[in-house]
Amino acid sequence: MIKLTEQPIQAQEALDAIADCNAGANLLFVGTTRQWTGEQETRELKYECYQEMALKQMQQLHDQAMEKWPLLGVCMIHRLGSVPVGETSIAVAVSSAHRQPAFQAGPWLIDRLKQVVPVWKQEINQQGDSSWVHPVNPGATS
């Protein structure tokens, strides 16, 4: 399952999406808004995306993961709009018959998502100032 949503993410939804009676391993990654990054205090993150392309890229990652590993289920849910400290911005879940494919596919999916899916976040600090978070390297070259 692939999903972009402005609503709070319930991690259980990702686990439900990958549930399979042949699964012996269910792996869940939940990314949340962190309050402190060094001495920088964050109040919230604001996400925007290029929706049509983001869904396309997420679906491609889903399909690639299913090809690379013997997975039973893959789920990626990304929240958009404001995500206050402590709340979930992303949930990635994978299931497989045995644990190794899930342990390999989970990190690959979240790493690739951060490299290629056109989503951008703005960091809002305690003073209400905002700045775009742009990693050094453009996504498509990774």
Place this chain on the structure above:
Amino acid sequence: MKINLVVFAGVKEVLGWERLEIALTAPATVADLKRQLLLTYPEITDLMAHCVISVDQEYSDDSTVLEEGCEVGVIPPVSGG
């Protein structure tokens, strides 16, 4: 020919708009479009150095040929997750 340009994040903030129809002389590649954008909007020169271009929601390179009516995205470094 005309293409539909869509911009995001910091580029959108600087330009003050998100979508625009742009006229190009055919045939045109992504490199031609980038040259025209920098001439028309020099204020995004620094940002453009870190952006990649998508054509119809797929990543492209400078040699990608643009077709009439295609959707071209200016994609700043992504920061999802």
